Amino acid sequence: MSNTIRSDSYSESVRRGIHPLTTTPIAANRRSATTGNVNRTSAYFPTTSNLSSNSRSATLSAIVTPAHSYQRLSNQQINMETKTKKINTLPKAKPPREVSLRVKFIRLGEVNTLHEKFYAEVVIEARWLYDPEAASWNPNLYVKNALGDIKQEVAHELVNNLDEPVFVGDKLHGIIYVWEIRKLVGTFWEKLELNSFPADVQQLSLQIVARCPIEECVLVENRFQPSMVNREAFLAQQEWFLYEHIETRSTITTEDFSFRPIRQSTYLVTCCVARRPGYFYWNVYLLIFLITLIALTVYGVAPEHPQSRLQITCTLLLTSIMFRWSVSRLLPPVSYLTLLDKYTLVSLVFISLNSIWHSVIGFLIRHMGISKIIDYYVLSIFTAFFIIYHFLMALFLFQALRSRQVMLESDRQYASKLAGMFETFVQGHHAVQRFQERQNSSRTSLFV
Structure with missing residues (x-):
């Protein structure tokens, strides 16, 4: 029986020729690592039977990763094509309806410079295309700069392009409009510019707003019947001079005091008055x-x-x-x-x-x-x-x-x-x- 001296150090094992790296050829180790036979024994890759289940699953997942990646990309591409088909099949959004407005100042009363308000009797004529699928649709117009409770009377009628009344029950061909006439009587607020007082010229405006969002309704000017003002019924003629022209402008305002901010279409109608400086x-x-x-x-x-x-x-x-x-x-x-x-x-x-x-x-x-x-x-x-x-x-x-x-x-x-x-x-x-x-x-x- 030989007297073999055992040592746990790396240098001693190499000197005596018993370390695996000195007994196993390096080329053999590389071949075993690159071949697909996992049962071959090597210094770098032990026998698969000796590997734990976690190490085996990790090794196999590293080998099959490219296949899973290709399958995942193909699934994503299929999902994108499916979503694109669904989007193409969805109904397209309808453009906003155009509501043409015409404003008539029937009577203008006192223009209060101290409190920056004026009295007026106004008729607002709104017109939009009639849609049988949404016969009850209405822009719900209101005057934003009205003060307090104002008197209001609203009437609706269906007319054709010649403003002649029509009935839904009749089988008529052509374009049908909804004609809304809204009469307002009350006091309205207006910011007065008094830099050139008493030779100032003031603009008395009405801010007509639709309650529905801008994506649903747009307020525009009536191109065939312009707005007008009745100068004969101006009650403050001793103090003011009323001009005949009417200025209109369409803009967009944001309603910030709602649950969600809504962008609304706004129509500004302005008549001008000049103070008599005598x-x-x-x-x-x-x-x-x-x-x-x-x-x-x-x-x-x-x-x-x-x-x-x-x-x-x-x-x-x-x-x-x-x-x-x-x-x-x-x-x-x-x-x-x-x-x-x-x-x-x-x-x-x-x-x-x-x-x-x-x-x-x-x-x-x-x-x-x-x-x-x-x-x-x-x-x-x-x-x-x-x-x-x-x-x-x-x-x-x-x-x-x-x-x-x-x-x-x-x-x-x-x-x-x-x-x-x-x-x-x-x-x-x-x-x-x-x-x-x-x-x-x-x-x-x-x-x-």
């Missing part, structure tokens, strides 16, 4: 002009008596302040200065500067012995300032009134548009002639 010329501008002019007459008092000068100028200053407050109550508390505000504030500053100078000249004459001639120079400076700023205010007022000429030109174009819709040339010519007569008669009252 009242403010005689009762505001003229009075402030006289008060400011009197401030220059105080220089007739000798500068040795500043108490007399200050008494007069302070009285004029307090009068101007109280007058300004009485005028401000006619306007809402806006964060900008109107044309009238600028004029009254400059006048107050002018009177205040004169009052300051009267106190200064009295002090200089008494304690420093300055000549009185300086008072005449200051009077000349204030007089030149008075003339210049009144000239600038008149220029600003003239520029504000030029916008009214633009509105009159829009009226003329609108009258020509209406004349082109009449059946005969004579009717259109008479309509334009009547408009020109009304325009010439109201031109003086519009600017004065």
Whole structure:
């Protein structure tokens, strides 16, 4: 029996020639690893019978992975083709319905500048194609800028392209429309632009909105029957001038206060009015002009008596302040200065500067012995300032009134548009002639 010395170290086993890597050829190991016979014994791949079940399944899965990947890709391709076929077989979405609108301002009442609202009686004519499959469909129109509860009357009727009534029971061929007439009476809100007050031009608008989403309904203008306004029934003719043209615009608004935000079609109809500035010329501008002019007459008092000068100028200053407050109550508390505000504030500053100078000249004459001639120079400076700023205010007022000429030109174009819709040339010519007569008669009252 040989005395064999055993060692667990790698170097000892290699030296004695008993380690598997030194006894098994490397080429044989590589061949066994690359051949498909898994039962061959090798140093790198033991016998499959000795492998555990988990190792065997991992080895087999690594071998068959490409087949499973190919099968998975083919299944995905089949699923995509199936989905594409389903999408192609689905019914296509219908385009949104067009609801043509025509608005008639039957009567316009008071335009309240302080509370920014106006009274109106309006008729809204809506028209859309009749669909027998959805006979009860309705755009559910409403006026978004209405204040409080407004009176409303709604009527429906089926008509053909000639606006003649038809009945569903009759076998009629052709296009059938649903004609909805909605009459509204109430007060509506409008944001007023008062930068050029009292020579301002205001737009009185109605915001007509459909309750259904934009994908279902679109509000458009009636191309055959335009909107109109009844100037004869304007109840505020003493204060405002009503133009004849109507401006329309279609837009999209978002209803954010619902469970899901809805994009809705909105139709804006606007009529324009211009304030008659004659009242403010005689009762505001003229009075402030006289008060400011009197401030220059105080220089007739000798500068040795500043108490007399200050008494007069302070009285004029307090009068101007109280007058300004009485005028401000006619306007809402806006964060900008109107044309009238600028004029009254400059006048107050002018009177205040004169009052300051009267106190200064009295002090200089008494304690420093300055000549009185300086008072005449200051009077000349204030007089030149008075003339210049009144000239600038008149220029600003003239520029504000030029916008009214633009509105009159829009009226003329609108009258020509209406004349082109009449059946005969004579009717259109008479309509334009009547408009020109009304325009010439109201031109003086519009600017004065």
